Amino acid sequence: MITYEWLYLLAGAFFALWAVRSWTDGRRGNAGFWALLAASFLLGSHLSDLVNGGLVLAMVVIAGLGRVKRSDPPTTTPVQRQQSATRLGNRLFLPALIVPLTAVAGTLLYNYTPLGQTGLFEARRETLILFGIGVIAALIAAMVWLRPPLMAPAEEGRRLLDSIGWAAILPQLLAALGAVFALAGVGDIIGSIAGGIIPEGSVLLAVVVFALGMALFTMIMGNAFAAFPVMAAAIGIPLLVEEYGGNPAVIGAVGMLAGFCGTLLTPMAANFNIVPAALLGLRDQNGVIRQQVGTAVPLWMCNVVIIYVGAFVLWN
Amino acid sequence: MNYWPLAGIAIVVLGFALRFNPLLVVVSAALATGVLAGLDLLAVVETLGKAFNDNRYISVTWIILPVIGLLERYGLQQRARAVIEGMRGATMGKLLIAYLAFRQITSALGMKDIGGHAQAVRPLVAPMAEAAAAKTHGDLPDDARDEVKAMAAATDNIGLFFGEDIFFAIASILLIQGVFEAAGYPLAPLELSVWAIPSALCAFVIHAGRIRAFDRRLGRAQP
Numbered sequence: 001m002i003t004y005e006w007l008y009l010l011a012g013a014f015f016a017l018w019a020v021r022s023w024t025d026g027r028r029g030n031a032g033f034w035a036l037l038a039a040s041f042l043l044g045s046h047l048s049d050l051v052n053g054g055l056v057l058a059m060v061v062i063a064g065l066g067r068v069k070r071s072d073p074p075t076t077t078p079v080q081r082q083q084s085a086t087r088l089g090n091r092l093f094l095p096a097l098i099v100p101l102t103a104v105a106g107t108l109l110y111n112y113t114p115l116g117q118t119g120l121f122e123a124r125r126e127t128l129i130l131f132g133i134g135v136i137a138a139l140i141a142a143m144v145w146l147r148p149p150l151m152a153p154a155e156e157g158r159r160l161l162d163s164i165g166w167a168a169i170l171p172q173l174l175a176a177l178g179a180v181f182a183l184a185g186v187g188d189i190i191g192s193i194a195g196g197i198i199p200e201g202s203v204l205l206a207v208v209v210f211a212l213g214m215a216l217f218t219m220i221m222g223n224a225f226a227a228f229p230v231m232a233a234a235i236g237i238p239l240l241v242e243e244y245g246g247n248p249a250v251i252g253a254v255g256m257l258a259g260f261c262g263t264l265l266t267p268m269a270a271n272f273n274i275v276p277a278a279l280l281g282l283r284d285q286n287g288v289i290r291q292q293v294g295t296a297v298p299l300w301m302c303n304v305v306i307i308y309v310g311a312f313v314l315w316n
Numbered sequence: 317m318n319y320w321p322l323a324g325i326a327i328v329v330l331g332f333a334l335r336f337n338p339l340l341v342v343v344s345a346a347l348a349t350g351v352l353a354g355l356d357l358l359a360v361v362e363t364l365g366k367a368f369n370d371n372r373y374i375s376v377t378w379i380i381l382p383v384i385g386l387l388e389r390y391g392l393q394q395r396a397r398a399v400i401e402g403m404r405g406a407t408m409g410k411l412l413i414a415y416l417a418f419r420q421i422t423s424a425l426g427m428k429d430i431g432g433h434a435q436a437v438r439p440l441v442a443p444m445a446e447a448a449a450a451k452t453h454g455d456l457p458d459d460a461r462d463e464v465k466a467m468a469a470a471t472d473n474i475g476l477f478f479g480e481d482i483f484f485a486i487a488s489i490l491l492i493q494g495v496f497e498a499a500g501y502p503l504a505p506l507e508l509s510v511w512a513i514p515s516a517l518c519a520f521v522i523h524a525g526r527i528r529a530f531d532r533r534l535g536r537a538q539p
Contacts, residue, residue, distance in 0.1 A: 004372075004373055004376075007373070007376045008372055008376070010376075010379060011372075011375070011376045011378065011379050014378070014379050014382070037375075040368070040369065040372065041372060041375075044369040044372060045369070047369075048362075048365075049362035049363070049365045049366040049369075050358065050361060050362050050365060051365070052365030052366065052368060052369045053361035053362055053363075053364050053365025053366075053368075054361070054365070055365070055368075056343070056364055056365055056368050057343065057361065059339070060339045060340060060343045063337055063339045063340070064337045064339060064340040066337075075389055076389050076390070076391075078394075080391075081388075081389070081390070081391035081393075081394050082391060082394050083391075084390045084391045085390070085391025085392070085394035085395040085398060086391075086398075088390060088391065088395070089395070090395065090399070092387055092390060092391065092392050092395045093392075093395070093440075095383065095386075095387060096383065096384070096387055096392065096435070096439065096440075099380060099383065099435065100427070100429050100430040100435065103429045104426075104427045104429055104430065107426075108426075127429065128373060128376065128377075131376075131377070131380075131429065132376070132379065135379050135380055135382075135383055138383045139382060139383055139386070142383065142386050142387065143386075146386070146390055148386060148389065148390075152386060152389060153382035153383070153385065153386045154382060155385075156381075156382060156384075156385025156386050156388065156389050157381040157382035157385045157386075159385055160381040160384060160385045160434075161378060161381050164378075166337070166338075166339050167338070168375065168378055169339070169375055170338055170339060170342070171374050171375070172368060172371050172372065172374040172375045173339060173342050173343070173368065174342060175367065175368075175371040175374060176346070176363075176364050176367035176368040176371060177342050177345060177346045177364075178367070179363055179364070179366075179367030179370075180324075180346040180349055180350050180360060180363050180364060180367070181321075181324065181346075181349060183350065183353070183355070183363055184321040184324070184349045184350055184352070184353035184355065185321060185353060186321050186322065186324065186325070186349065189317060189318075189319060189321060189322060190322075192317065220325050220328065220329075224488070225487070225488065225491055228488075228491060228492065228495065229491075229495050232492075232495045232496070232499075233495075233499075237495075237496070237499045237501070241501065248496055248501045248503060249503050249507040249508050249511055250511050252492040252493075252495070252496055252503065252508055253481065253489075253492060253508040253509070253511035253512055254511055254512075254514075254515060255492075256481065256488055256491075256492055257477075257478065257481060257512060257515045260477040260478070263473075263477065264470075264473060264474065264477070267332050267338070268328065268332075270338070271374070271433075272433075272473050273473075274338070275433060276433040276437060276438075276469040276472075277466070277469070279433055279434060279437070279438045280433075280437070280438055280442055280462075280465040280466070280468075280469060281465075282462045282465060282466055283458075283462060284462065284466075285335075287462055287463070287465075287466040288466045288469045288470055288473070290466065291463065291466045291467045291469075291470040292470045292473065292474065294526050295470070295474055295519070295522050295523045295526055298522050299478075299515070299518055299519055299522055299523075302514075302515065302518040302522070303515055303518075306511075306514050306515060306518075310511065310514070
């Protein structure tokens with residue numbers, strides 16, 4: 001059976017290769033950072049929690065000292081790129097499409113045909129595993145077709161990875177912060193505060209506090225999934241559903257979407273807001289968030305109205 | 317109740333506002349929160365290490381970078397621009413609104429892996445939007461180009477967030493179902509996912525309007 005562990009070994013091998021190339025390129029900080037990440041991927045399942053924690057702290061020290069920098073591996077010039085783009089035409093898009101097609105078509109085939117009974121993939125992990133398979137297939141296809149130098153994919157990958165830099169592990173680190181917050185009971189504290197500030201008897205105000213709590217707590221955690229159980233337990237279920245008799249399906253579904261409006265507004269949602277700013281080379285780290293504010297705020301208001309109308313006015 | 321663990325949140329907010337390195341901010345917040353909640357420092361490091369290890373799947377997606385980089389080496393971004401320049405009547409507004417609809421519909425059908433920042437926005441959507449904006453408004457100053465690229469990324473996010481919940485077999489719908497079932501309210505995933513449709517329509521109308529307004533504003537800013 002193919003499990004996530006296989007993907008970790010694959011990704012670990014990539015990070016190790018990038019670490020070696022960074023070292024031979026004279027970029028010691030980058031080499032150390034990617035080597036530690038490679039160690040986490042290759043050995044993490046066999047190390048103690050404390051050693052894994054040590055790996056995290058060491059990576060953070062290297063990044064905090066500003067030692068993870070952009071790199072400049074040899075690549076083609078803009079003129080050469082223009083020429084090969086003209087020569088190769090729209091066929092250039094095909095290798096890029098192999099990855100999503102493998103992930104999506106493979107997931108559908110695996111779930112809706114007898115293929116799923118073979119137990120080839122770890123349960124509920126098939127999409128990401130198929131994504132990995134798609135990457136390998138696309139790499140092989142592109143190598144056979146374009147015949148670049150053997151190290152070109154590694155060097156081009158390093159160019160992109162170093163342009164993202166330390167932000168590459170921020171989403172994973174934020175997930176770890178969520179685990180510490182949960183252990184320290186931060187959710188329960190927030191829930192009790194939010195539950196305590198609602199005036200009696202106003203359905204609309206209770207809806208507003210619920211939706212606002214979802215958005216704000218999502219902004220703090222960077223993730224609506226962390227906010228939802230807390231706000232549902234503090235306000236959604238006891239007050240909106242049980243005391244005021246609202247429709248639970250609307251309160252749950254649209255409450256979550258009110259949280260998604262918060263995701264658009266926070267640097268804590270790094271993989272959606274900070275990583276693309278790095279990938280696109282924006283000079284303002286918060287440039288993506290700035291473009292989202294004007295949509296997120298009115299959309300949050302729409303969600304308040306949808307909960308109020310759908311769960312109370314139409315339901316009763 | 318002990319309110320001290322909230323200091324971790326304050327560290328996060330302050331740290332981001334003062335533009336310290338986000339990795340440092342997050343780890344400081346984690347250590348402070350754990351210790352203020354009365355946990356042993358080593359136990360907090362262990363929790364952090366275990367959770368980081370359990371969430372490695374999040375960073376697995378970077379293995380796509382060699383594929384994208386290799387295609388860029390052969391002119392993927394240039395080709396994306398050329399496609400737009402060859403289309404008559406292609407404006408940035410029309411392009412991004414079409415991508416918004418595409419992203420919402422494919423996500424609603426469960427195909428959320430078709431878009432994304434590394435796979436689609438950097439190599440395709442952003443260069444196409446830049447090319448379309450330059451075609452209508454002439455060469456843009458650097459600030460305006462950054463805004464166009466950022467709007468392309470924002471459109472990807474909004475299309476994903478307000479499309480994916482219409483597909484019933486997705487993590488957030490299953491989480492809502494789980495939370496309500498635990499509280500004694502069994503709901504079917506489909507009951508929940510139909511209620512994602514009104515918000516999806518609002519998201520399309522609001523964001524499409526903003527994209528058009530942005531396109532018009534770029535036109536006015538140019539001589």
